[in-house]
Amino acid sequence: MNRIFLLVLINALLVSLSARADVTLLEPERVFDGRELHEDWIVLVADEAILFAGPRGEAPDVAVESTLELAGQTLLPGLIEGHSHVLLHPYNETPWNDQVLKESEAERVVRAVNHVRDSLAAGVTTMRDLGSEGAGYADVSVRNAIAKGLIPGPKLLVAGRAIVATGSYGPKGFHEGVTVPLGAETADGYDDLVRVVRSQIGRDIDFVKVYADYRWGPGGTAAATFSQEELKTIVDTARSSGRGVAAHASTSEAIRRAVLAGVETIEHGDGATPEVLRLMKKHGVALCPTLAAGDAISRYRGWVKGRDPEPARITQKRASFQAALDSGVDICFGGDVGVYPHGDNVRELEMMVDYGMTPGDALHAATAGNAELFHLSDTVGSVKSALLADLIAVRGNPLEDIAALRNITLVMKAGVTYSIQK
Numbered sequence: 001m002n003r004i005f006l007l008v009l010i011n012a013l014l015v016s017l018s019a020r021a022d023v024t025l026l027e028p029e030r031v032f033d034g035r036e037l038h039e040d041w042i043v044l045v046a047d048e049a050i051l052f053a054g055p056r057g058e059a060p061d062v063a064v065e066s067t068l069e070l071a072g073q074t075l076l077p078g079l080i081e082g083h084s085h086v087l088l089h090p091y092n093e094t095p096w097n098d099q100v101l102k103e104s105e106a107e108r109v110v111r112a113v114n115h116v117r118d119s120l121a122a123g124v125t126t127m128r129d130l131g132s133e134g135a136g137y138a139d140v141s142v143r144n145a146i147a148k149g150l151i152p153g154p155k156l157l158v159a160g161r162a163i164v165a166t167g168s169y170g171p172k173g174f175h176e177g178v179t180v181p182l183g184a185e186t187a188d189g190y191d192d193l194v195r196v197v198r199s200q201i202g203r204d205i206d207f208v209k210v211y212a213d214y215r216w217g218p219g220g221t222a223a224a225t226f227s228q229e230e231l232k233t234i235v236d237t238a239r240s241s242g243r244g245v246a247a248h249a250s251t252s253e254a255i256r257r258a259v260l261a262g263v264e265t266i267e268h269g270d271g272a273t274p275e276v277l278r279l280m281k282k283h284g285v286a287l288c289p290t291l292a293a294g295d296a297i298s299r300y301r302g303w304v305k306g307r308d309p310e311p312a313r314i315t316q317k318r319a320s321f322q323a324a325l326d327s328g329v330d331i332c333f334g335g336d337v338g339v340y341p342h343g344d345n346v347r348e349l350e351m352m353v354d355y356g357m358t359p360g361d362a363l364h365a366a367t368a369g370n371a372e373l374f375h376l377s378d379t380v381g382s383v384k385s386a387l388l389a390d391l392i393a394v395r396g397n398p399l400e401d402i403a404a405l406r407n408i409t410l411v412m413k414a415g416v417t418y419s420i421q422k
Contacts, residue, residue, distance in 0.1 A: 011219070013189070013295060014116050019158070021046035021047040021051075021322075022047070022065040022066070023044055023045065023046045023051060023062050023063060023065055023067065024044070024045045024046075024062050024064070024065065024067070024415075025042060025043075025044055025064045025066070025067040025068070025144065026042065026043040026044075026045065026067075026068045026075060026393075027067065027069050027070055027071075028041070028042075028070035028073050028074060028075035028393060028396065029043055029054065029070065029071060029072050029073055029074065029077050030042075030073075030074050030075070030140070030401065031043065031074070031075045031076070031383055032074060032075070032077075032363060032367075032383070032398070033053065033076075033077075033368075033382055033384065034076070034077050034364065034367040034368030034371070034381055034382035034383060034384075035364060035368055035382070037074075037360075037397075037399055038054075039280060040055060040056065041053060041054055041055060041056075041060060041075075042054075042055075042056050043075060043317060043383060043391070044060075044062065044064070045389040045391075045412070045415055046062075046415075046416040047137075047415050048388055048389060048415035048416075049386060049387065049388060049389055049415065050383065050384060050385055050386065050387050050388070050389050051385065052392075053383045053384055053385060054386055055202070062211045063129060065277070066091070068393075068410065068420075070393050070409065070410065072306060072393060072395060072396070073391070073393045073395055073396075073409055073410075074393065074396065074397055074398060074399075074404070075383065075393045075410075076363065076367065076369075076383065076389060076391070076392060076393075076394070076398070077125075077367040077368070077380065077381055077382055077383055077390060077391065077392075077393075078123060078124065078125025078126065078367075078380065078390035078392050078413060079122075079123045079124045079125065079126075079152075079332060079333070079345065079366045079367065079392065079405075080122045080124070080126040080127070080128075080188035080331065080333065080367060080370035080371055080374070080376070080380065080381060080413070081119060081126070081127040081128065081154065081335075081345050081366075082127070082128050082265075082288050082332040082333050082334025082373070083128065083130050083265075083267060083288045083290055083332070083334025083336050083337075084127050084128065084129050084130065084334065084335075084336070084338055084345075085130060085131065085132075085133055085140065085336070085337070085338030085339070086112045086116055086119075086127070086142060086156070086338065086342070086422070087108045087109070087111070087112050087115075087129075087132050087133055087135045087138060087139060087142075087338070088133055088199060088339065089111055089115070089337060089341075089342075090296070090300075090301040090336035090338075090339065090340055090341055090376050091296075091297065091300055091340065094352060096133070096170075096171075096183075096238050097170065097171040099133070099134070099154065100133060100134035100170075100171055100182075100183050100306060101134075101171055101180060101181065105135050105136065105138055105418065107137065108135050109135070109138050109141070109142065110369075110388075111141050111302065112138070112139075113114040113142070113151050113153075114336070114342070116142065116146060116151065116152070116153025116154060116156070116342075116411075117152050117153060118341070118342045118343030119153070119154055119337070119343060119345055120153050120154050120166055120411060120418060120419075121271040121343060121381055121396075121408070121411060121418070121419055122261050122343045122344070122345050122346060122408065123345075123346075123392040123405060123408050124154045124345050125154050125155065125380070125390040125392070125411070125412075125413045126156075126157070126370075126374075126376065126380055126390065127153075127155070127156055127157070128155040128156075128206075128207075128246075128334065128370075128374060129143075129156055129157065129158045129207045130159055130162070130209050130246060130248075130267065130336075131159050131160070131161065131162035131183075132158075132159075132160060132161060132162075132340060133162075133183045133184070133185060134181055134182065134184075136160075136161065137160045137161070137203050137205075138191070139156070139158040140158055140160060140204055140205065140369075142156065142158075143156035143157075143298055154413070154420055155380075156204040156206075157207060157374060157414070158204055158205055159205050159207055159209035159246070160200050160203055160205040161184055161185040161200065162183075162184040162185070162209040162210065162248070163184065163185055163186075163187055163193070163196060163197070163200075163208065163209065163210045163211070163226035163234065164182070164184040164185065164186055164187075164211045164225065165186065165187075165188060165211070165214075165215065165226055165279070166170075166186045166187075166188050166277060167216065168202055168211065168214040168216045168225045169181065169183055169184050169186070169211065170182070170183060170224070173294050175192075176410060184211065185200075188327040189230070190229075190230075190233050193229070193230055193233045193234055193237070194233060194237050195238075197234055197237040197238055197399050198237060199222070199232075201237075201243065201249070202239070205237070205243070206243065207236060207243050207244050207245065207246060207264075208238040208243060208244070208245045209245075209246050209247075209248070210231065210234050210245060210246075210247050210248070210250040210257070210258075210263075210413045211248045212223055212225060212226060212231060212247040212248060212257060212258040212263075213225055213226065213248070213249050213250060213251045213253075213254035214248075222250050222251050222254075222271070223251065223253075224251060224253045225254070225256075226236045226257070226290060228257040228260055228261055230395075231247070231258055231261035232260075232261040232262065233259055234261070235261050235262040235263060235330050239262070240262060244262060244263075244264040244265075244375075245262070245263045246263065246264060246265045246267055246288075247263040247266055247267065247351055248267045249266050249267065249268065249269060250268045250270040250271050251267065251271045252272060252273045252275070255269060255272055255279075255280070256275075256276050256279060256286060257272070257275045258285075259276065259279050259280055259283050260279070260283075262283075263285060264285065264286065264373070264413065265285065265286045265288050265373065266280065266285060266287050267288045267290065267331055267334075268288070268289065268290050269287045269320065269324065270291060270316065270320050270338070271286075271320070272287070272320055272323065272324060272343060274323065274327070277323060277324060277327035277329055277379040278327065279390065280327070280329045281327055281328055281329050284330070285329070285330075285375050286329065286330035286331065286332045287319050287324050287330070287331055287332060288327050288331075288332035288333075288334040289317075289320075289324065289331065289332075289335040289352075290334060290335055290348070291317060291321060291335065291348055291352060291355060292335035292337070292339075292340055292344075292348040292349040292351055293336030293339040293340065293349045294313055294314060294317050294337060295314065295347075295351060296339050296340035297339065298311050298314055307391045308331045308364070318355050318356075321352075321355045321356065322355065322356045323358055325357060330369065330373065331349060331352070331357070331361075331365050332364040332365065332369070332370060333348060333349060333351040333362070333366035333369070333370055334348065334370075335347060335348025335351075342381060346402075346403075346405045346406055348364060348410075349362050349363075349402050349405060350402055350403060352365070352414070353402045359398060359399045359400070359401070359402045362397050362402060363398060363399065363402075364376070365369045367381050367382065368382050370379045370383075376380050387415050388413075388415075389414060389415040390412065390413050391410070391412045391415065392410060392411050392412070393408070393409045393410035394406075394407050394408055394409060394410060395407040395409060406419065409421045
């Protein structure tokens, strides 16, 4: 009886919503709902939400205002980019040091306006930004401008100023008499870390980003920065306000400390050993491998893919990603876009598949998977009734060829259509 009552209630709600909202019917050839592929599904959108997704014969009887025929196309949730820097642009255009030291915050914000527009056009409807890289809290303002409808772009989750240990971060290369602005905020020890995390929370960041290691070891090798206790201080302080922590960590020791401290995601993770991968799996910590960033940097340094031998860095990254897949840790889709051009976000998904992931698993990571990791699954990430209508359509079937995601025909965010290509 309870189930029957619930079905009647849901149907009444659907009819009520449709009565006061313009309803759009989407008719694709197939729907990937974030987990599975369905043939002969339709989707009804009312205002900003998905009214219905499923077989046509089960759809509610509502008045349809407009119809989008998507013959030969796949409809799927908007992509959720897990690692981006909207205030950076490719390093082969301007080195990172020069972006931090020579480009004004105004210029960087103007660039960011273009960057978020390009990512939205590429099918990214939600984006996690991993630090403003010397631009203060400009990412917070860009996020708010998008939310107010001033500029088009994905829904942003922002970290503001990443947290680094004193002496570890750049720009570097100047003598001791020169003081330069840093690309992140320094903090050390219990009291200082609590103060800095709280100050960032007060600036309305969405999560905290910390550099658990950096290239400050002998000869510029990567080495851990914060102790496990310091990292736990950051996590506990952030968590008290309902925020999580993402940790840049490429060495096994930094990953170990960060996982035991309670971070939610490891960014990069190149040096993850089988032991720390098991630890990540045990504690439910996801890996955001950023494959495309390493590929881009190798190309900037002269590597011609397909002609030159594969650099050791790329071979090692391919092996570490396969080890992560074998371990069963959750994989986050996020390529460190900004190191390479915004709008080329699909590059990371193509590399995830090239490095051993199935297209279906890669698509899940970029939709329902990232929604779960970022605590958004009650609003986005799936094609399901009552969720926001963050939807994209592509020509072809991305579960057969992930590159089909480059053939975007429709981008819809919260029921608003930003791009349609016939």
